[in-house]
Amino acid sequence: MDLPDFKSLTDRQSPIYLQLYWRFRNAIATGKLAPGDRVPSIRSLASELNLARGTVEAAYQMLSSEGYLIGRGPAGTVVSPQLDGRVSATTPVGSSALPRSGQIKLAASKPLQLGLPALDAFPRKTWVRLAGRNLRAMNVADMVNADPNGYEPLRRAIAAYLAVSRGIACTPDQVFVTAGYRGALELIRRTLFRHGDSGWFEDPGYLHARRFLEDAGMQLVPLPVDDDGLNVESGLRHAVDTRFAVVTPTHQSPSGVALSLPRRLALLDWAQAQRAWIIEDDYDSEFRYDGRPLPPLKSLDHAGRVLYAGTFSKVLYPGLRLAYLVVPEHEIGKFRNSMAQLGRSPVLFQATVADFMEQGHFARHIKKMRSLYATRREYLVRALAQVFGDMLLVPERAGGIHVVAHLKPKYNDKAFAAAANAKGLAIMALSEWCIRRRSPVGLLMGFANIATPEQALKYVRRLREAFEH
Amino acid sequence: MDLPDFKSLTDRQSPIYLQLYWRFRNAIATGKLAPGDRVPSIRSLASELNLARGTVEAAYQMLSSEGYLIGRGPAGTVVSPQLDGRVSATTPVGSSALPRSGQIKLAASKPLQLGLPALDAFPRKTWVRLAGRNLRAMNVADMVNADPNGYEPLRRAIAAYLAVSRGIACTPDQVFVTAGYRGALELIRRTLFRHGDSGWFEDPGYLHARRFLEDAGMQLVPLPVDDDGLNVESGLRHAVDTRFAVVTPTHQSPSGVALSLPRRLALLDWAQAQRAWIIEDDYDSEFRYDGRPLPPLKSLDHAGRVLYAGTFSKVLYPGLRLAYLVVPEHEIGKFRNSMAQLGRSPVLFQATVADFMEQGHFARHIKKMRSLYATRREYLVRALAQVFGDMLLVPERAGGIHVVAHLKPKYNDKAFAAAANAKGLAIMALSEWCIRRRSPVGLLMGFANIATPEQALKYVRRLREAFEH
Numbered sequence: 001m002d003l004p005d006f007k008s009l010t011d012r013q014s015p016i017y018l019q020l021y022w023r024f025r026n027a028i029a030t031g032k033l034a035p036g037d038r039v040p041s042i043r044s045l046a047s048e049l050n051l052a053r054g055t056v057e058a059a060y061q062m063l064s065s066e067g068y069l070i071g072r073g074p075a076g077t078v079v080s081p082q083l084d085g086r087v088s089a090t091t092p093v094g095s096s097a098l099p100r101s102g103q104i105k106l107a108a109s110k111p112l113q114l115g116l117p118a119l120d121a122f123p124r125k126t127w128v129r130l131a132g133r134n135l136r137a138m139n140v141a142d143m144v145n146a147d148p149n150g151y152e153p154l155r156r157a158i159a160a161y162l163a164v165s166r167g168i169a170c171t172p173d174q175v176f177v178t179a180g181y182r183g184a185l186e187l188i189r190r191t192l193f194r195h196g197d198s199g200w201f202e203d204p205g206y207l208h209a210r211r212f213l214e215d216a217g218m219q220l221v222p223l224p225v226d227d228d229g230l231n232v233e234s235g236l237r238h239a240v241d242t243r244f245a246v247v248t249p250t251h252q253s254p255s256g257v258a259l260s261l262p263r264r265l266a267l268l269d270w271a272q273a274q275r276a277w278i279i280e281d282d283y284d285s286e287f288r289y290d291g292r293p294l295p296p297l298k299s300l301d302h303a304g305r306v307l308y309a310g311t312f313s314k315v316l317y318p319g320l321r322l323a324y325l326v327v328p329e330h331e332i333g334k335f336r337n338s339m340a341q342l343g344r345s346p347v348l349f350q351a352t353v354a355d356f357m358e359q360g361h362f363a364r365h366i367k368k369m370r371s372l373y374a375t376r377r378e379y380l381v382r383a384l385a386q387v388f389g390d391m392l393l394v395p396e397r398a399g400g401i402h403v404v405a406h407l408k409p410k411y412n413d414k415a416f417a418a419a420a421n422a423k424g425l426a427i428m429a430l431s432e433w434c435i436r437r438r439s440p441v442g443l444l445m446g447f448a449n450i451a452t453p454e455q456a457l458k459y460v461r462r463l464r465e466a467f468e469h
Numbered sequence: 470m471d472l473p474d475f476k477s478l479t480d481r482q483s484p485i486y487l488q489l490y491w492r493f494r495n496a497i498a499t500g501k502l503a504p505g506d507r508v509p510s511i512r513s514l515a516s517e518l519n520l521a522r523g524t525v526e527a528a529y530q531m532l533s534s535e536g537y538l539i540g541r542g543p544a545g546t547v548v549s550p551q552l553d554g555r556v557s558a559t560t561p562v563g564s565s566a567l568p569r570s571g572q573i574k575l576a577a578s579k580p581l582q583l584g585l586p587a588l589d590a591f592p593r594k595t596w597v598r599l600a601g602r603n604l605r606a607m608n609v610a611d612m613v614n615a616d617p618n619g620y621e622p623l624r625r626a627i628a629a630y631l632a633v634s635r636g637i638a639c640t641p642d643q644v645f646v647t648a649g650y651r652g653a654l655e656l657i658r659r660t661l662f663r664h665g666d667s668g669w670f671e672d673p674g675y676l677h678a679r680r681f682l683e684d685a686g687m688q689l690v691p692l693p694v695d696d697d698g699l700n701v702e703s704g705l706r707h708a709v710d711t712r713f714a715v716v717t718p719t720h721q722s723p724s725g726v727a728l729s730l731p732r733r734l735a736l737l738d739w740a741q742a743q744r745a746w747i748i749e750d751d752y753d754s755e756f757r758y759d760g761r762p763l764p765p766l767k768s769l770d771h772a773g774r775v776l777y778a779g780t781f782s783k784v785l786y787p788g789l790r791l792a793y794l795v796v797p798e799h800e801i802g803k804f805r806n807s808m809a810q811l812g813r814s815p816v817l818f819q820a821t822v823a824d825f826m827e828q829g830h831f832a833r834h835i836k837k838m839r840s841l842y843a844t845r846r847e848y849l850v851r852a853l854a855q856v857f858g859d860m861l862l863v864p865e866r867a868g869g870i871h872v873v874a875h876l877k878p879k880y881n882d883k884a885f886a887a888a889a890n891a892k893g894l895a896i897m898a899l900s901e902w903c904i905r906r907r908s909p910v911g912l913l914m915g916f917a918n919i920a921t922p923e924q925a926l927k928y929v930r931r932l933r934e935a936f937e938h
Contacts (some may be wrong), residue, residue, distance in 0.1 A: 016628055019831050058829020061836050062633065120611045128604055135600055140588045145788030160487060164494075164531065179648060179812040195664050195686050212810055217664050217686070319614030321812055341681055343648040344789055349815060351829050360527020367530050456485075 015021060016051060020059035028068055028079055035081045039069060098303035110426035111459045112445040114402050116285055117314050119449060121372055126361055127316075131352040142347040148339040150177025150324070151350035157357040158310075158324050165363075166285065167299040168308065173332055176325045179345050181283065182212050184325040189216050191331070191338040192244075192277055199276075200235045204433035204440070206253040206281065209246060218285045222435035225252055229259030232266045240270070244277040249297055250285040254404055254433055254444050256397035271305035278306045284314045288364045288399035289374040304328030312353060314401060315366060320349055373401055376456075380447040383456035387464050392443070404430060406442040413441040419466035423461060476721035486518060489528035497548055506548045508538060571776040579895035580928045581914040583871050586783050590841055590920060595830055596785075600821040611816040616809040619646025619793070626795050626826040627779075634832075635754065636768040637777065642801055645794045650750065650816050651681050653778045653794040658685050660800070660807040661713075661746055668713035668745075669704045673902035673909070675750065678715060685862055691904035696723055698728030701735045709739070713746040718766055719754040723873055723902050723913050724854060725866035733766055742776035747775045753783045755835045757868035771796030781822060783870060784835060789818055842870055842917060845925075849916040852925035856933050861912070873899060875911040882910040888935035913932040 027033040039045075042060060046053045060077065063069040070080045116319060149155065155172040178184040195217040201210060203222035206335040221239045224231045229252050235245070245267065249259035259267075271278045280297045298308035311323035322345055327335050356362050381394050384405060392405040407413055413429035420427050420443075430442035443463075450456045496502040509517065515525045529546065532538040539549045550744075618624065625640040631637040647653040670679060672691035683689060690708045691743040693700045698721050704714070714736065718728035728736075740747045749766045767777035780792035791814055796804050825831050850863050853874055861874040876882055882898035889896045889912075899911035912932075919925045 018633070021633060054829065054854040058832060061829065064836060116613065119612050122612065124607065128607065131604055132601055135597055135604060138593065138597060141787045143588050143591065143786035144585065145790070164487070164490060182810070183812055190684060208810070215659060215810060319612045319813070319816055321614070321815065322734035341677070341684060343652055343653070343812070344788070346790065346818060347788055347816060348817075360530065363527060363531040367533065469720065 017055045017058035017062070020049075020051075020056065021062050024063055026069065033079050035079050037078050037079045039079065041076060107188070110424055111449070112447070112463075113426035113449070114330060114444055114446040115314070115318065115429060116377070116446055117317060117401065117448050118369060118372060119317065120367065120451060122317060123361060123365055127356065130355045130359075130361075131348060134178050134348050134351040134355070138348070142351075145344045145347050148342075148344055149336060150175065150345070151347050151354065153358075154350045154354040155324075157354045161357055161362070162308075162310070162326065166282070166296050168296060168326065169299075170326050171329070173198065174326050174329060176327065176335055176339060177345055177350060178323050178325055179343055180313065180321045181209070181281065181309055181311050181323045183321075183343070184307075184323050185209060185212055185279070186216070186324060187335065187338055187342060188277070188279060188307055189213070189218070190341065191334050193218065197243040198239070199229070199242050199246060199279075200239065201246050201435065202230050202248065202252060203435045204254060204430060205246070205435070206248065206283075207428075207433045209281065210433075210435070213246070220246075220435065225255055225257070227257055228263055229257050230263065230267070232263045232270065234286055236266070236270060240274065242274075242276060244279060245271070246279045246281065247297070248281045248283065250293055251287075251397065251400040253281070253283065254402065254430065255401050256402075256404060258294055258393070258398070261294055264294065264300065268300060268303070268305065272303040276305065280306050280308045282308060282310050285310075286315050287370055287373050287401055289370065290398045293399075294396065298326060301328070315362070315369070316353065316356075318320075320353075321345065322349060322353060339431055369448075376447045376450045377403065378449050379453045379456035380445065380460070382453065383460040386457070387460045401448045402444055402446045404438065404442050404444055406430075409441060411441055413443060416467060417443060419469060420463050423462050423466045425463055425466070427463070483915055486524045486527035489518075489520075489525065490531050493528065493532055494510075494537065499931060501516070502548050504548050504550045505564070507545050508548065510545060514824055517933060543610060580918070581932075582895035582918070583897060583913055583915040584783070584787065584814070585915055586786060586870065586917050587838060587845070588786065589920060590838065591786060592830060592834055596821065596825065599824045599828075599830075600817060602819040603817050603824070606675055607817070611820075614813045614816050616831065617811075617813055618642075619644065619814070620816050620823065622817045622827075623823040624793075626823045628777060630826055630831070631777075631779070631795065635765050637765060637795065638768075639795050640798070643795050643798055645796065645808060646814055646819060647792050647803055648812055649782065649790045650678070650752065650778055650780050650792045652790075652812070653776075653792050654678060654681055654748070654896065655685070656794060656807055656811060657746070657748060657776055658682070658687070658812065660803050662687065666712040667708070667716060668711050668748075669699070669708065670715050670904065671699050671717065671721060671901060672904045673723055674715070674904070675717060676897075676902045678750065679902075679904070682715070689715075689904065694726070696726055697732055698735070699732065701732045701739065705735070705739060709743065711743075713748060714740070715748045715750065717750045717752065718765070719751055719757075719762055720866065720869040721900065722750070722752065723871065725864070725869050725871075725873060727763055727867070730763055733763065737766060737769060737772070737774065741772040745774065749775050749777045751777060751779050754779075755784050755867050756839055756842050756870055758839065758846070758863050759867045762868075767795060770797070773799055784831070784838070785822065785825075789822075790814065791818060791822060845916045845919045846872065848919050848922045848925035849914065849929070851922065852929040855926070856929045857936075870917045871913055871915045873911050873913055875899075875909060878910060880910055885936060886912060888938060889932055892931050892935045894932055894935070896932070 025034065033039070040048065042056045046056045052120055053065040060069060064071065068080055071077050152172065154177055155175040158175050159170050159172045162170060176187060178187055196219060198219035198221055200223050202225050204225060210220060222241055222455060223235045229249060230247055243387050247259065247267070249264060251258065267278060270276065278297055282296055285293060296308065298306045308326040309323060312320055313323065366463055382402060384392050394403050394405050413431050417427050417429040428444040430440035430444060450459070493502065502508070506928050511522055511525045511529060515522045529538060533540065537549055538546050540546050577607050621641065623646055624644040628639050628641045631639060645656060647656055652806055666686060667688035667690055670689040671694050673694060679689060690711055692704045698718060699716055716728065716736070718733060720727065736747060739745065747766055751765055754762060765777065767775045777795040778792060781789055782792065849872060853861050861876060863872050863874050882900050886896050886898040897913040900908035900912060919928070
C-alpha cells in the first residue's frame with residue numbers, strides 16, 4: 001500500500017482529525033489509495049503520526065460513516081471496494097481557518113451598554129455549582145423537555161416570587177416560561193392577535209419591542225409619555241378602539257417615570273370595557289432605590305385583561321434568555337396550545353433558576369444589586385455633572401439600571417450616539433426610541449457595569465470627546 | 470417582643486425560607502409584630518428553630534428587600550417603622566403545594582413517539598463532561614451572548630461537518646444557529662417573506678412546519694408526494710408563481726421517499742427562474758441504512774436559492790433545541806439583521822455541541838446510531854408483520870427514524886391513532902399530515918427507543934388491542 005505523507009500535518013488551524021480525514025479522501029480521490037486497499041490500524045497510525053488514538057479513530061469513523069472505509073473484522077480496515085471512483089477531492093470551504101472551540105472569545109459588553117446587569121457581581125460560583133448539579137442529574141425527561149409551558153418547579157418558584165415580591169396572586173399554571181421577553185411577545189401575538197391588529201405603544205418606548213411587534217405585522221399607535229407615564233387620556237380620546245396596550249408601568253422604558261395610580265386604573269377600565277389586552281412589561285422592577293413601588297397592573301387586574309411579563313435577563317444575565325408571562329386564568333388553555341407550537345428553553349437553566357430562587361440566592365442577589373446599582377448610578381450621574389455641567393440634564397429616578405440624560409433640543413442625539421459608538425461606547429439616542437411625537441433628545445446609558453468613580457469619569461470623558469467632534 | 474410560634478413549620482411542601490417569610494408577614498399584618506419591634510438575630514433564630522442560618526437569612530433578606538424589616542447595625546434588625554399597617558396577610562396562591570425543584574420528574578417519552586432519537590443510547594457521560602467544562606469556563610461574553618448569529622466555533626464546526634458529510638460548501642458566516650427548526654423557519658419568514666406569501670408544501674408534509682407557517686400567515690399550496698418525492702411538475706403546472714417551496718428531499722417527511730435527481734434539478738431551475746426560495750429541511754439525513762444518499766439541493770445550488778436547515782434534535786436530543794440554517798452568501802446581511810431581533814440559544818450548549826463535533830464524538834455517535842436504528846427498525850417492522858399481517862403495509866425505506874405503516878383506505882387512521890394514544894402509545898395518523906389531497910391512511914411510529922424485539926412486540930400488541938376496539 002502506498003500511503004500518502006501524513007507526517008506533515010501542518011494545517012494547525014483545523015482539527016487534526018479533519019485534516020486526517022481529508023488526506024484520506026484526497027488519497028482515495030487521486031488513486032493513491034485504491035478500493036480494497038488496506039489502511040493502517042488505528043493504533044499503528046496513531047503511533048506513526050504521534051497522535052492520540054482518539055484522533056485517528058475520529059477520522060476513521062467519519063470515513064467509515066461516509067462509506068470510504070469499511071471494516072473487515074480481523075482482516076482490518078480497507079478502502080471500500082464499492083467506491084465508484086467519483087470521489088471529490090475538494091477540501092471544505094472555511095475549514096482551513098477552523099479554530100478549536102474555546103479559543104475564540106467573543107467581544108464582551110461595551111461600556112455604558114443598556115440593559116445589562118452588573119456582570120462582575122453575578123454570583124458565578126453558586127450558579128455554576130447549581131447548574132453543574134442539574135447537569136449531572138440530566139435525565140430522559142430533560143432530554144425530551146416534556147413540559148412546553150416551562151419546567152414546573154420554575155413556574156412554581158416564579159408564582160411564589162410574584163406573590164411575595166409583587167403582590168401578584170397567580171397559580172403556576174398561569175405562568176409560562178419563554179425565551180426572553182420577545183418570546184413572551186411572540187407567544188401573546190400568536191395566541192391573541194391577528195395580523196394588522198393595533199395597539200397603544202409608549203412614545204418614546206422600548207425600541208426592541210416596537211421593532212419586534214411592527215415586524216410581526218402589528219399596528220402600533222404611539223401615545224405620549226409624560227411625568228405620569230403613558231398618557232392614557234390621549235389614547236382614550238384618539239384611539240379607544242385598539243386591541244392592546246404595551247406598557248412599562250414601574251419604570252417607563254426609557255424615561256424611568258412610574259405610571260400614576262389614576263392612570264393605572266383608567267388603563268384597566270379601558271381594557272375591561274374594550275376587552276383589550278394590557279401587556280405589562282415589568283422588566284426591571286426589582287431595582288428600586290427610593291420609596292415603595294406602586295402595585296403592578298396585574299395585582300389590580302380583577303377583570304383578567306393583563307398579561308404580565310417579567311425577565312431574568314436583568315436580575316441574572318441576558319445570555320440566559322429566560323423570561324416569563326403570567327396570563328389570566330381563563331386564557332390558560334389557548335396559551336398552552338400556542339406554546340406547543342413554540343420553542344422551549346433548555347431544562348438545565350430553568351431548573352437552575354428554580355434552585356436559585358428556592359434556595360434564597362435570588363432574593364439575596366437582588367438585594368445586593370439594589371445597593372450596588374444605587375452606588376453605580378451615583379458614579380455615573382456625578383461624572384456626567386462634572387464633565388458636562390448643565391449641558392446634560394439627568395432627572396432623578398427611583399429605579400432601573402440605566403439613566404436618561406436629556407440634551408437641549410438643538411442637539412442631534414443620533415449623531416452624538418453614533419460618534420460615541422465609534423469610540424466604543426454603547427449608548428443610544430433617546431430620539432431613536434420615539435415613533436412620531438416631536439422627539440425629546442437625549443442619551444440612554446447603562447450604569448450597572450461601572451465599577452468605580454474613576455471608570456465612570458473615564459467613560460464620560462470619552463463621551464465628551466465624541467461630543468466635541 | 471411577642472414572637473409568633475415558629476416551631477411548627479409543618480408545611481413541608483413549600484421551602485422553609487418562604488414559610489418563615491410568610492409567618493413574619495402574617496405576624497406583622499396581624500400586629501403580633503409592630504413597627505419598630507426588634508426581631509431575633511439570624512443566628513439565634515436559626516438555632517432556636519434548628520434551621521440552617523442560610524434559611525433564616527434568605528427569609529430575612531426577602532423581608533428586608535420588601536421593606537418589612539430594616540437593619541439597625543449593632544442595634545439589630547427591627548420591623549420597619551415606616552410600615553403603614555396595610556400589609557396584606559394573604560399567603561401566595563399555589564405556594565402551599567410548592568415542591569423543591571428536582572422532586573418533580575416530568576413524564577418521559579411515550580412508546581413509539583415520533584421524532585425522538587434513542588435516548589438510552591445518548592453518550593450522556595461524555596456530554597455531561599464537556600458541558601460541565603464549558604459551564605465552569607463561563608465568562609462575561611457567554612453571559613451577554615454577544616454573537617446573535619450563533620457561537621462562532623459552532624458555526625465553524627457545522628460548516629466543516631456539512632462540507633465533509635453532505636458535500637455542502639459554505640463558510641461559517643453563512644451558518645446561523647437557531648432555536649430548533651421552527652426558529653429557522655421564523656428566521657426565514659422574518660427575513661424574506663411577507664404576510665400572505667404563498668409557497669409549495671409537501672402533501673402529506675411535516676405537520677409542525679405546516680402549522681407553524683400557516684399560523685405565521687403563510688399561504689401553503691399543497692403538492693402531492695409520490696414515489697419520487699414532491700411532484701414538482703404539478704407545482705409548475707398549477708402554481709408556478711409562488712415565493713417558496715418547503716421540501717424534505719432526503720427522506721420525505723413523513724413518507725420517507727427521496728426526491729429524485731431530475732426533480733431536484735427541476736426544483737432548482739424553478740427557484741432560479743422565479744427567484745423563489747427553497748427551504749430544504751434535511752432533518753434526519755444522518756440516518757441512512759442502505760445505499761448512498763443523493764446530493765442535497767444545497768450542494769447543487771449554484772444560483773443561491775436554497776436555505777438549508779439541519780437540526781441537532783435527532784442526532785443529539787430534542788430538549789437541546791438547537792438547529793441551524795445555511796443561507797446563500799448574498800443574503801447574509803439580511804439574515805444578520807433578523808437575528809438581531811430574534812432569540813439566541815444559550816452559549817453553554819452551543820459550545821458543548823462544538824466540542825462534541827470537533828472531538829469526533831458527533832461522527833462516532835452518528836455511526837453507532839446508524840447501526841442501532843437499522844436494528845431497531847427491524848424489531849418494529851417484524852413485530853408489525855407478526856401481529857398485523859397484511860393489514861399494515863410498511864414500505865422499505867433507506868433511512869429515517871420512523872416508519873409509515875399504510876392501512877387500507879377503509880380504515881379511519883385518526884380514530885385508530887386516538888385509540889392508540891389512549892393506550893399510551895404516541896403514534897400519529899398519516900392523514901393528519903395531509904392538507905387537501907385525498908389522504909392516504911396509515912400510522913406514523915418512531916422506533917428509535919425500542920430496545921428489544923420483545924418490547925416491540927409488546928407495543929405492537931397493545932396497538933392491535935387499540936385497533937380491535
